[in-house]
Amino acid sequence: MMPKLLPLTITHDQLLTLVPKGPQVDWAAIWSLWPELAALDSCPQDPIYHAEGDVGTHTRMVVNALVADPAWQTLRSDDQSCLFWAAILHDIGKPAVTKQADDGRIASRGHARVGASIARQLLWHAGSPFAWREALCGIIAQHQLPFWLIERPDPMRLAIESSWRCRPDLLCLHAKADTLGRICQDQQAVLENVGLAAMTFEEAGCLQGPFAFANDESRVAFFERTDRDPHYAAHEDFKCTVTVMSGLPGAGKDRWIARHRPGHPVVSLDLIREALGVTATDNQGPVIQAAYDHARGYLRAGTDFVWNATNVTSQIRAKLLRLLRDYGARIEIAYVEVRPDLLRQQNRNRPDAVPDAVLDHLARKLEPPEAWEAHEILLV
DSSP states (O other), X not given: OOOOSOOOOXXXXXXXXXXXXXXXXXXXXXXXXXXXXXXXXXXXXXXXXXXXXXXXXXXXXXXXXXXXXXXXXXXXXXXXXXXXXXXXXXXXTHHHHOEEOTTSOEEOTTHHHHHHHHHHHHHHXXXXXXXXXXXXXXXXXXXXXXXXXXXXXXXXXXXXXXXXXXXXXXXHHHHHHHHHTSOOTTHHHHHHHHHHHHHHHHHHTOSSSOOOOSSHHHHHHHHHOTTOOTTOOOOOOOXXXXXXXXXXXXSSHHHHHHHHSTTOOEEEHHHHHHHHTOOTTSOOHHHHHHHHHHHHHHHHHTOOEEEESOOOSHHHHHHHHHHHHHTTEEEEEEEOOOOHHHHHHHHHTSTTOOOHHHHHHHHHHOOOOOXXXXXXXXXX
16 A cells, blocks of 8 residues: 655655664654565565565664665665665555465565555655655666576676666675575575676666666667667767656646746647547547547657656657657657645646545556666756
């Protein structure tokens, strides 16, 4: 269960005060922050990989291993706090997905992706800075990758892709603590895999940050084609530029368009709904079809335009981005975000306010655009 849009009760500054200066972690204070943490103590794990017991026990062991690591102790304060809270929240998704099979084995498939979404919600409510929060969520989403990266058919390509999703050196440091914070028979083998993963990132030239592509088109093309050479310098000759809006209802997308893209044609799903007499909870098929027809007209004419819709998940954005790529457009995504309390207020002030239940549902699904989805990401 993910949190609803509630007023701020825990602040980012409070989170930072709980990052330890030494080996002692204030577990009582941390565990009292969110009920999602308390739920970890009653979530079981497969004893083959986690003989230490429940997820809460494992989480404490991971964090203790992290803060005892000299490599963590020498990080910049922002990186320290990011990695510390990533360790605390890395398995926050397990209670939502853990299942026990008929043979007694326990599995938690998809917990990294779900955990990243839950962490994003918790930290959004806490008012954490966007870049800090998303770096942390990237580590959570990818936290299992160093365990098996070297065993994949093309680990170098996977390393390059992952370097755009999170910072690899911090990811491997977390994976080391994640391995030390458990009781299992293959611990040494897993630690060796983590070390080999770090070497793979380093060999790919992306241990400290995202792989350096020749240009924006080279990056976008690499992520959409599995046979793409990462060092290839793609030719950039775009027919038009399309600004794709992304953000929850009430975030301020219309205001941003009026201020920064005046005079641009706008394909607005809200306006199309109004014209067709379709509400936000009705079947959106006719609305989407009409919007795509408008977009194809601008694309064929080579006209710059704005696509104005929520586009809050990568899956929803993917179909539209594919269409724009097929027509040779340069793509920029303008992501607009405000505090949860302000979002609720602004949404209620709209003439076409979205029902609270719909807003909560969209907020729980929220996936801000990644840097590799478009040629440029504008963060508002």
